[in-house]
Amino acid sequence: MTPYFRRYENRFPPQVPPHSARQEQIWHLLAGATIGCGIWYLLWRWTSSLNPDAMAFSVLVASAETLGLLGTFLFFHDIWREGDTPQLPAPALRAEAGLGGDGPIEVDLFITSYDEEVEVVAPSIAAARQLRVPEGTVLRIHLCDDGDRAEMAALARREGVGYFRRDDNVGFKAGNLRNALFRTAGDFVVICDADTRVLPGFLLNTMGYFRDPGVAWVQTPHWFYDIPEGTPWEDWLARRAGRRLARPASRLAPLMRRLTGMDRVGADPFRSDAMLFFDVIQRRRNRNGASFCCGAGSIHRRDAVFQGALGHQRRLLDRIAARFFRRGALAAPVLRRTPMQPYRYHVSEDILTSIHLHSDAASGWRSVYHPQIECRMLSPWSIDAWSTQRLKYAGGTFDIMLRDNPLFRRGMPWRTRLHYAATFWSYFSTLWAPVLLLAPAVALAFGIAPVDAYSADFFLHLMPMLVLNELAMLAGCKGYNIHHGRAMSVASLPLQIRAMWAVARGRRPRFPPTPKTPVISPSLKRVMPNVVLLGVMAGALCWGIVQHLSGADGYALSMLTVNAFWLGWNMLAVGQIALAALWRPDTEPGAPSVPPASASLPAPPLTATP
Known part of the structure; x- marks a missing residue:
């Protein structure tokens, strides 16, 4: 069978230009304004907006917002300025x-x-x-x-x-x-x-x-x-509406783009x-x-590579000697049984090797x-490949955070340390991101609000920060689609929680390589947590609407509107991967086919290693 990727053989990458000086100035201005408004919002949030009638819930949400904004500030440091290394011609002599x-x-x-x-x-x-x-x-x-x-x-x-x-x-x-x-x-x-x-x-x-x-x-x-380019919404809607309704159906295309965040149906389904x-x-x-x-x-x-391996081995043996032997010479037998690892034996060997070299100031x-x-x-061209890849990234990162955290290593410059902190903070958000994800559902289900009141003061403090943050991200990220990354971060939360829990229990991550050939299956088993979560969110939204219409206490129109919008935004993000699991490649006439599968592959396990 002809490999599916043969149809993309004529695709070659574009050049990626640097940020211009003007673009960088705009980005810095908007980032600075976002930081200022973020600090202003947090001060107000902790001093003037906590709900005394639901203090525990209010403090929990405010804490999650604070940690989320701290992650935003770390990200701003991460991408503050470009600094390309000057490119020189290849050497001709040793x-x-x-x-x-x-x-x-x-x-x-x-x-x-x-x-x-x-x-x-x-x-x-x-x-x-x-x-x-x-x-x-x-x-x-x-x-x-x-x-x-x-x-x-x-x-x-x-x-x-x-x-x-x-x-x-x-x-x-x-x-x-x-x-x-x-x-x-x-x-x-x-x-x-x-x-x-x-x-x-x-x-x-x-x-x-x-x-x-x-x-x-x-x-x-x-x-x-x-990466699949997808089908324009106009063509997709017209095809499914039939010949008679094709024209009016295609007029819904702009609305579908806004609702889904996708310019084309099936374009880059796994982001x-x-x-x-x-x-x-x-x-x-x-x-x-x-x-x-x-x-x-x-x-x-x-x-x-080998100097880094030798340095790592020396440090390892020093720790062994200090812990188990009175004299370092007694560690020599351990040295003979410890294989040199030019690249660390780890599911994320690349980033772990980087950490060791970046923190070796002496070299x-x-x-x-x-x-x-x-x-x-x-x-990744299947939900199996996507899940395997996300589990590998999350499990490897959590394992490094727990057992070889660069933030506590001597020798790493503080600026470099902050860059690694931004990476780990984004994964560590697995602890508080669910709070922000489920807060509107909790509010609608129980009629409690995370703020004292959805007043003009609330919007005065919140909206400038949100608008400026969006503008700053657009300016700083060079026009790349920032919503795709956010949506997939939310959609992959169940996988990240699974990886974190396994690593916390002492299980070292072991994953197979990401599958390179697509196995297309109709099963939603991989994304069932997302489907269940969508059901819970939809139930909370319906309950909130019913309670508002019946005039129940705590379900004012402002409360319903804010939380329904917030919940709807979260549902769109959670639903991204459920839609991706249902994605099927185009079977255009003459196009190489993708092999179907009768059943899903088993989920890659997190198993203990000796």
Whole structure:
């Protein structure tokens, strides 16, 4: 069967320009005004608006608002200013790249695979073979097969690339990379996933940063070239209304755009477009050298990788010696049994490795974020893939927060620490985001309000902050759709709660790789918590309306209006992933088909590890 992504082969990424000076000035003005109005609102909220008739509920909601605004302020620091590293031509001599000895600069390119099909991996190898190699550089390509499959060995032989296999999967992807690193000797290492298709200029455009001998790695953006474009609302409505009602139905298109937040039906159903993260967040963290490694699409200096591994091992042994032995020399047997981990053995090995290098002040290693897109990748095309990916991100991040939190590591600069704090705070919001999500439902169900009164004073303090925040986000995020990220953050809350609870109970996250081939299933099992939540919200809304119409105490029109609007907004966000679970790819005549599935894949478990 023809792979589904073949229909998108002619898609190539755009250039991503920097923020202009004028755009940055507008962003800073609006961000400053938002911070000022936010502080003004919080002062009023805590001193003049708490509801004495429902004090516990009111304090709970005000606390969640405070924590949410603190996250907004951290995010503003995160994206305050761009600071691209000047791009230089690729070095032609070893000395120009901070390397000793004679001969060419050697680069190893690793394509990591576990259970992906040949149809996914073969184009990645073909793209790697088409790389333009800088003068004075030798490139070697290796397929790193953690699945130990005969078809992958045959593919490597057919394509003329190296092939590495393992008998076990210890260390996940990090263990796969370790195996390859110990079997090669290149000065630099390019990391690719099974679906990473590097563009021809990848090495020419990234190797120049290594003219600085202190640069440890360079990360490039992830760009998903297979994101469905969807169908215009006009066409979708007309098709379903039939020939007679096609014209009046198509006039509803502007309303549907506003209600759903989607310009087209089925466009990017899982909100996979990652350019808001890469072109805004990662790019601006680069000003403080705080852009973290995201694995695929990155290139690393081998010396930095192994020096970081040695430093981590020394620190680990020092802790073991201090805890279990009276003399450090007695820890030597432990040293022999502790495998060196060039990349940490962790489900989020990329960010954990970044943390260790960013906090190693003595080494002086730095990271660089290259803002232009240099490779193409496949996005999640099923609810299974989306769930696996979100669980992996959340479980890995919570595990790092609990067991290797960079906020408490010595040696990390405070600006870099704040960037990591913004990342962890966004996941830590799992504790208070449900309060803001369910507050309007609680208010409508029990007739209690989180504020003393929905008065003019309330709107006077709230609305300027909300309006300015929206304008600031639009100005700061370069026109990317900020609502998609918010909606998916809300929609993925049940998954984040599941991951947090598992990690809190001492279970280390173990997840399979994100599926690279779509398995389309009509099951809503993956999003059943969202469906149940939607039912609860809808029930609370209906109850509130009935109580208002019957004249019940506590259900004034202002209370009903504010909470119904707030609840409706939350329901739209929660419903995003339920709609995505029902999404089906277009089956246009002549288009390659997507294989159906008779049943959903089992949910990826969070299981304990030794």
